[in-house]
Structures are given as C-alpha cells and as structure tokens.
Amino acid sequence: MQLPPALCARLAAGPGAAEPLPVERDPAAGAAPFRFVARPVRFPREHEFFEDGDVQRHLYLQEVLMQVADAPEKPRVPAFACQVAGCCQVFDALDDYEHHYHTLHGNVCSFCKRAFPSGHLLDAHILEWHDSLFQILSERQDMYQCLVEGCTEKFKTSRDRKDHMVRMHLYPVDFRFDKPKKSRSPASVEVPGDSGERSEGEAMEICSEPVAASPAPAGERRTYSHRSVSKLFLKHVLNVCSVLRILGCTWAAALLILNSER
Amino acid sequence: MWSRRQGRLRPTVCGVEELRRRRREQEAALRKARREQQLVSKRLLREDAPEEAGEGCVAAILGEAEVQQFLRQAQRGTEEKEREGALVSLRRGLQHPETQQTFIQLEGSMRTLVGLLTSNQALLQLEAARCLHELSHSEQSTIAEACLPATSYLLTYLSGHSSDFIELCLYTLGNLIVESEAVRRQLLPQGIVPALAACIQSPHVAVLEALGYALSQLLQAKEAPEKIIPSILASTLPQHMLQMLQPGPKLNPGVAVEFAWCLHYIICSQVSNPLLIGHGALSTLGLLLLDLAGAVQRTEDAGLELLACPVLRCLSNLLTEAAVETVGGQMQLRDERVVAALFILLQFFFQKQPSLLPEGLWLLNNLTANSPSFCTSLLSLDLIKPLLQLLPVSNVVSVMVLTVLCNVAEKGPAYCQRLWPGPLLPALLHTLAFSDTEVVGQSLELLHLLFLYQPEAVQVFLQQSGLQALERHQEEAQLQDRVYALQQTALQG
Numbered sequence: 001m002q003l004p005p006a007l008c009a010r011l012a013a014g015p016g017a018a019e020p021l022p023v024e025r026d027p028a029a030g031a032a033p034f035r036f037v038a039r040p041v042r043f044p045r046e047h048e049f050f051e052d053g054d055v056q057r058h059l060y061l062q063e064v065l066m067q068v069a070d071a072p073e074k075p076r077v078p079a080f081a082c083q084v085a086g087c088c089q090v091f092d093a094l095d096d097y098e099h100h101y102h103t104l105h106g107n108v109c110s111f112c113k114r115a116f117p118s119g120h121l122l123d124a125h126i127l128e129w130h131d132s133l134f135q136i137l138s139e140r141q142d143m144y145q146c147l148v149e150g151c152t153e154k155f156k157t158s159r160d161r162k163d164h165m166v167r168m169h170l171y172p173v174d175f176r177f178d179k180p181k182k183s184r185s186p187a188s189v190e191v192p193g194d195s196g197e198r199s200e201g202e203a204m205e206i207c208s209e210p211v212a213a214s215p216a217p218a219g220e221r222r223t224y225s226h227r228s229v230s231k232l233f234l235k236h237v238l239n240v241c242s243v244l245r246i247l248g249c250t251w252a253a254a255l256l257i258l259n260s261e262r
Numbered sequence: 263m264w265s266r267r268q269g270r271l272r273p274t275v276c277g278v279e280e281l282r283r284r285r286r287e288q289e290a291a292l293r294k295a296r297r298e299q300q301l302v303s304k305r306l307l308r309e310d311a312p313e314e315a316g317e318g319c320v321a322a323i324l325g326e327a328e329v330q331q332f333l334r335q336a337q338r339g340t341e342e343k344e345r346e347g348a349l350v351s352l353r354r355g356l357q358h359p360e361t362q363q364t365f366i367q368l369e370g371s372m373r374t375l376v377g378l379l380t381s382n383q384a385l386l387q388l389e390a391a392r393c394l395h396e397l398s399h400s401e402q403s404t405i406a407e408a409c410l411p412a413t414s415y416l417l418t419y420l421s422g423h424s425s426d427f428i429e430l431c432l433y434t435l436g437n438l439i440v441e442s443e444a445v446r447r448q449l450l451p452q453g454i455v456p457a458l459a460a461c462i463q464s465p466h467v468a469v470l471e472a473l474g475y476a477l478s479q480l481l482q483a484k485e486a487p488e489k490i491i492p493s494i495l496a497s498t499l500p501q502h503m504l505q506m507l508q509p510g511p512k513l514n515p516g517v518a519v520e521f522a523w524c525l526h527y528i529i530c531s532q533v534s535n536p537l538l539i540g541h542g543a544l545s546t547l548g549l550l551l552l553d554l555a556g557a558v559q560r561t562e563d564a565g566l567e568l569l570a571c572p573v574l575r576c577l578s579n580l581l582t583e584a585a586v587e588t589v590g591g592q593m594q595l596r597d598e599r600v601v602a603a604l605f606i607l608l609q610f611f612f613q614k615q616p617s618l619l620p621e622g623l624w625l626l627n628n629l630t631a632n633s634p635s636f637c638t639s640l641l642s643l644d645l646i647k648p649l650l651q652l653l654p655v656s657n658v659v660s661v662m663v664l665t666v667l668c669n670v671a672e673k674g675p676a677y678c679q680r681l682w683p684g685p686l687l688p689a690l691l692h693t694l695a696f697s698d699t700e701v702v703g704q705s706l707e708l709l710h711l712l713f714l715y716q717p718e719a720v721q722v723f724l725q726q727s728g729l730q731a732l733e734r735h736q737e738e739a740q741l742q743d744r745v746y747a748l749q750q751t752a753l754q755g
Contacts, residue, residue, distance in 0.1 A: 001608065001609045001612045001613075001648050001651045001652060002647075002648060002651065003605055003606065003609055003645075003648050004643065004644040004645070004647075004648070006643070006644070007602050007605060007606065007643060007644075007645075008559060008602075008606075010598075010599065010602045010643060011552065011555055011556065011559075011599055011602045011603055011606065013599075015597040015599060016597065016598060016599075017596040017597065017598055017635050017639075018598050018635050018636070018638040018639040018642055019635075019638065020633075020634035020635040020637070020638045021634065021637075021638050021641070021673070021676040021677055021680075022674070022676050023634050023673045023674050023676075023677075024673075024674035024675055024676065025672065025673070025674055026674070026714055026715070028714055029672055029710075029711060029714055029715075032743075033743035033744050033747055034706075034707055034710045034744060034747070035707070036668050036672065036704075036707040036710075036711070038630075038631040038632065038668065038669045038672050039631050039632075040578075040581050040582045040627065040628035040631045040632065041578075041582070041624065041627060041628060042532075042578075042579050042582040043530065043575075043578075043579070043624075044530060044531075044532065045487075045527070045530045045531055048297075049620065049621075049624075050530075050575070051293065051296050051297070052617035052618065052620075052621075053571040053572075053575070053617075053618060053621055054292075054296055055289055055292045055293055055296060056567070056568065056571065056615075056617070056618075057523060057568070057571070057572075058292050058303040059285070059288060059289060059292065060519075060568055061303035061304070061475075062288060062292075062303050095426055096384070096385055098424060098425075098426070099384045099385070099387075099388055099424045099426060099427055100384035100385065102384075102422060102423040102424035102427075103382070103384040103387060103422075103424060103427075104382060104384060106422070106423050106424075107422075107423075115382065117418055117419050117421070117422045118418065118419075118421035118422050118423075119421070120421055121418070148452065148453040148456075149417075149421060149453050149456040149457050149460055150453050150455070150456025150457075150459070150460075151453065151456075168451060169414075169451050169452050169453060170414075170448050170451050170452055171414050171452065172411060172414055175414060176380045176415070177418060
C-alpha cells in the first residue's frame with residue numbers, strides 16, 4: 001500500500017479542514033433496486049466484528065503471564081537501619097524499606113503512635129480518639145463519618161457507623177481499622193474472645209517496635225490475657241531486651257521490672 | 263516515549279518455533295472463548311528472585327499439613343525472616359491449583375492470611391498480599407470467592423502510599439473481579455469506584471497501569487452497562503482517563519493502552535456517550551490518533567497497534583452519536599489531519615497486522631459518511647489509489663473499501679468527477695469478478711452512482727467488457743435486480 005509523499009507533510013502541518021466540494025444529490029441515486037445509504041456504523045460490545053482486536057488484547061495480557069521467568073532482581077544495598085526514632089528495623093533493599101516506611105511510619109498518629117494505611121483513616125482516628133471537641137459535638141449531632149471512601153454518611157455513635165458499614169458496604173464485622181475506642185491501661189491486657197489467633201500473631205510485632213508506644217493501627221485493641229500468653233509475652237520481652245541491649249537502650253530495664261511485677 | 267515497553271518481565275529462553283506454536287494455540291483458545299463470550303485473561307505478577315528460582319522454578323504442591331505448618335510459622339514464628347520465609351514457601355505452593363484448593367478448604371486459613379495482610383509487619387503484609395495474588399489467578403470462581411474477606415482491606419490499601427503494594431493490590435483485585443460476579447457484587451458497595459477515583463491521582467506509572475487493568479476488568483463484566491458504568495461515568499474517572507490519553511511528554515504507552523481499552527468498553531456499551539463527548543473525548547482521541555501516526559512513522563515498533571485498536575474503536579463509536587453534530591453546531595472532529603493519520607495507520611496495519619484493517623476502515627466510513635469535508639480530503643490528499651490497493655486483502659476489507667468509495671460518490675457529480683478517470687473503474691471491473699455476494703453487491707452500488715453522476719464512464723465500462731462482468735451474476739438472487747438495472751443503464755448510455 002503506497003501512500004502519496006505529501007501525506008506525511010500534511011500530518012506535520014497545522015490543523016485544518018478541507019473546503020468541501022459542493023454536494024448535489026440526484027434522487028435516482030437511492031431509487032430501488034439500489035439501496036446504498038451513507039451512514040456511520042456502530043458496533044455493540046459483543047459484536048463479532050471485534051473478535052480479532054479482542055483476541056490481540058488478550059494475547060497481550062496473557063503474554064505478561066508467559067514471560068514470567070526473569071524478574072529483575074531487587075537491587076541490594078549495604079544494610080541500613082530505618083532512621084525513624086525508636087525503629088530498629090534493618091534493610092538491604094530499598095523497595096522493602098519503602099514499604100516498611102509507608103506502612104509503619106507514613107501515617108502515624110502523633111498522639112498515640114498508631115500507624116494507619118492511609119491519611120484518610122489517620123484523620124478519622126485523630127478526630128475520634130484525640131479531639132475533645134469532637135466528643136462534645138458528637139453528643140449533639142452525628143459526627144462519626146463512614147470510613148468508606150466516597151460515602152458521606154455520618155452517625156451518632158461508632159456502633160451505628162459500624163452497622164452502616166456492615167449493612168450498606170458489606171464490610172467485615174471485625175474490620176481492623178474500625179475498632180471502638182476503649183480505655184487503655186499499659187500493663188494489663190485482655191484477649192478478645194474471637195480473635196485469639198490473630199492477637200497471638202500480633203504479639204510478635206513488639207519485637208520490632210518500640211515497646212513504649214503500641215504500634216497497633218486504628219482502634220485495634222491488641223489485648224492479651226495474663227494467663228494464656230504471659231510466658232509468650234515474657235519471651236518476646238526478652239528478645240526485645242537482647243536487641244535493645246545491643247543498641248544500648250536503657251528503658252529495656254524498665255520493661256523487665258514491669259514484667260516481673262506480674 | 264514510544265520505545266519498546268520495558269516490562270518487568272522478559273521473554274523466556276525458548277525456541278522461536280516453540281513460541282510461535284504456543285502463540286497459535288493461545289490464539290485459537292482465545293477465539294473460541296470470545297465466541298462463547300467467555301473471554302477472560304488475567305495478569306500475574308510473579309517475582310521470584312533469581313536465587314529462589316534456582317533449580318526449576320516449579321514449586322511442589324503442598325499438602326494440608328504443610329499449608330497449616332507454613333501458616334502457623336508465619337503467624338507465630340519468632341524470627342521475622344522465618345515468618346517471611348514461611349509465607350514465601352506458601353506462596354510458591356499456591357502457584358498450583360491443588361494447593362489453592364487445599365488452602366481454601368482448610369478452616370481458618372483465609373482468616374489467618376487476612377490477619378497477616380493487615381499486620382504491622384510491612385514485609386509480612388507484602389508476602390501475604392502475594393499469596394492472595396496467587397490465589398486470585400485461579401480459574402475457579404470458588405477460589406476467588408474464598409478471597410472475599412480480604413477485599414475491604416485491598417480497597418483500603420489503595421489509598422496508602424507504598425506504590426509496589428498498591429500495584430499488587432490492584433492486580434489482585436483485577437483478577438478477582440473478572441472471575442466472579444459475587445466478588446463484583448461485594449466490591450461495588452464496598453466502594454471500589456471511589457477508591458479507584460482516588461487512586462488514579464497517583465504519580466506512579468506502575469500504579470496507573472495496574473489501575474487501568476483492574477478497571478478494564480471491571481468494565482468487561484456482563485452486568486457493567488447497567489450496574490457499573492453509570493457510577494463510573496458519575497465519578498471523576500472519565501476526566502482522569504482522558505488525561506492519561508493526552509499526547510505529550512507525560513503519555514505512557516502501557517498506561518494509555520489500559521485506559522484506552524477502558525474507554526472502549528464504556529463507549530461500546532452506549533450508556534452515556536454524550537457525557538464523554540462533553541469531556542472532550544473526541545478531540546483528545548483525535549490528537550492521540552495523530553500522535554500514533556507520527557510514532558508509526560518514526561519507529562518500527564510493534565505494540566502500537568495495542569493502543570491504536572481501542573482508539574479507533576472509541577472514535578468510530580463516538581462518531582455515531584448525535585451529540586457529535588450538536589456541540590457548537592458542527593462536528594467536533596473536523597481536522598483533516600485525522601484522515602492523513604488514519605491512512606498512515608492503515609498502511610502500518612497492512613504491513614504488520616492486517617486483521618486490524620477492518621477497524622481502521624470502519625473509522626474511515628464513519629468519518630466520511632456524513633462529511634463532505636472529509637470526502638473532499640480523501641480526494642485532495644490523493645488517497646483513492648492507496649485505498650483501492652487494499653481491495654485484494656479480504657472480502658470484509660473489500661466491502662468496506664467499496665463502502666467508503668460509495669460515501670464519496672454519493673455526494674454528487676463534483677465528487678464523481680474526481681473519481682474519474684482513474685484506477686476506480688478497472689478496480690470495479692476486477693471486484694465484479696469476485697464470487698462474494700456482498701463484495702459484488704457493493705460494487706454494483708458504486709457503479710450505479712458512478713454511472714449516474716459521471717455518465718462518460720458508461721462507455722469505457724462497455725469497452726472493457728463490463729457487460730460480461732455483469733452477466734456472471736444475473737442469476738444470483740441478491741444481485742439480480744441491480745445487475746439488470748445496470749445492464750439497462752449501460753445499454754441505453
């Protein structure tokens with residue numbers, strides 16, 4: 001297929017429409033048995049006209065699956081520690097550090113050090129947990145905002161909000177980022193009946209976090225029963241202490257005292 | 263900008279013949295699926311570090327006990343590396359459908375995985391998300407549905423800041439969406455549309471490409487026209503999508519491909535196309551077409567057709583909307599460079615991807631049908647001859663070429679004068695020799711117009727054995743009347 005040489009020049013030149021030649025139709029043009037009518041054509045979604053192009057599209061998507069073998073290796077760097085005060089996590093890949101930083105230090109409440117997955121949830125937390133004006137206002141009007149992005153509904157209590165999120169937005173009843181505020185006592189912990197598994201798992205996190213500040217995200221009450229996990233707790237405290245001893249932290253001692261009071 | 267897309271995945275070391283064979287098989291399977299309207303494809307991000315992929319990247323199938331053990335280790339292990347390692351092992355096992363089945367049948371397994379997904383340990387979170395991603399690749403909707411407890415968290419994490427993690431969540435969501443209507447029925451009330459609308463403002467190219475993928479999967483759903491597209495059109499997504507398609511230094515081909523396909527699924531569902539026209543879709547897509555033609559001229563890069571195809575489709579379908587005429591009282595798309603660009607693309611398709619010629623010609627039809635200006639451009643830019651060169655490609659292409667020529671000819675004598683003399687009549691005599699009824703039928707229509715508006719053509723037609731060419735078809739039911747009418751015209755002329 002050979003294109004006229006001037007075509008490329010036309011493409012490169014400025015916009016413009018051709019001055020149309022005069023249109024002059026003869027009625028005999030559309031007279032039977034001839035039936036041509038100039039008309040734009042539209043094809044709906046599933047029309048077979050699209051088959052070839054659709055197949056090309058899906059071959060492209062699947063190619064990404066076929067060419068799985070060599071993922072570029074994560075660039076490794078000399079080991080370095082997270083610079084955030086109190087965080088002793090060490091990394092040897094920048095991607096890992098980026099994810100760690102955003103997860104644990106990105107949206108952190110300056111009052112209670114809890115980390116959140118997004119600014120949106122952090123803002124809601126600060127308002128509901130640390131803003132005394134919020135408490136006052138919420139007695140008179142609906143202040144608890146639905147946590148789902150894009151939903152503007154507000155509620156009188158956090159319980160009502162949860163009901164809304166469960167019923168209207170099909171959110172899980174135990175959505176981790178919407179636990180009601182409970183009063184905290186640092187040295188005592190109780191386990192909630194149904195999430196025994198998970199809370200045990202989270203006990204681990206004390207290892208890498210400064211123990212003085214609980215690293216639990218929004219509203220999550222990580223609570224443990226004295227009886228069932230105290231041994232585990234002690235073990236982890238000791239782990240922490242050995243790490244902290246290496247780092248020369250002094251409040252590890254305070255923690256030991258705390259634990260021995262049980 | 264248009265250089266070969268640097269995916270994170272490179273070709274396997276494989277014989278060329280083997281690759282071709284595999285591709286042919288794949289294509290056949292895809293065609294069959296499309297005919298059954300079951301066309302589903304998924305994206306799998308698999309990142310095995312080279313040392314892990316040492317002896318044969320094929321991991322073993324895991325039994326119930328092993329799955330349980332890895333989960334326990336991940337949840338309760340003492341060393342972070344140990345916990346991560348357990349999840350990596352689990353993830354590799356989950357590459358197998360059997361392990362996936364075992365996993366979802368194990369009580370509490372998803373709950374544990376979701377707990378790890380939402381834990382504070384960033385790297386555990388990432389590994390847990392990768393396990394979910396493996397599960398999302400399953401072709402069984404039961405497995406996709408087993409992942410339902412995780413979706414609210416996947417959506418929550420879309421408004422985070424860790425781009426790799428967001429990318430993973432998006433691909434996982436895209437895979438789950440396409441597999442099960444139950445998943446879609448949950449994701450919509452969970453706010454997937456606002457979550458995507460917020461996420462589309464990310465500056466990260468990888469995130470945008472993943473988002474485009476997830477959105478394209480959502481838009482392909484059977485129920486999309488009624489249940490999904492209206493809320494997408496009501497959000498800020500269309501404006502952002504069009505922004506991603508604007509040519510310029512910021513245009514990323516991988517991202518543009520995804521959003522062009524998204525637009526296509528929206529437009530061909532015909533929910534509210536005037537809205538898109540109001541957002542400037544026609545001019546954006548027109549400019550993109552020009553840009554594509556420029557790129558085609560500069561490089562030999564294959565892959566441009568992946569973007570060209572949906573752009574052509576969007577333009578063609580949008581041009582059928584009445585709104586096209588009413589905005590400002592004239593067609594929004596009037597620039598004749600669009601015709602020049604289209605022909606450059608047609609030539610590109612002719613050489614690289616002939617199966618896309620019909621789509622390009624479809625746009626040409628829609629441009630010229632009601633536009634004297636574009637018909638004039640075809641003549642003044644000397645494009646009739648190249649158009650005729652496409653006739654031999656296939657019957658479908660022939661019919662479309664002849665239709666476009668009819669669009670020009672039906673505008674009257676001023677147009678037919680420019681079609682004559684020239685290669686048109688010999689070409690028509692040639693197509694009259696075809697056996698395909700539709701091709702011949704369209705040739706007869708064109709002849710009729712030519713005879714009507716350019717009577718001198720009749721003589722030459724007769725001299726070149728035109729009557730014999732007509733006689734061949736006088737028994738054909740669908741052609742008889744027109745053949746007879748033309749014979750009469752020719753004999754009287």
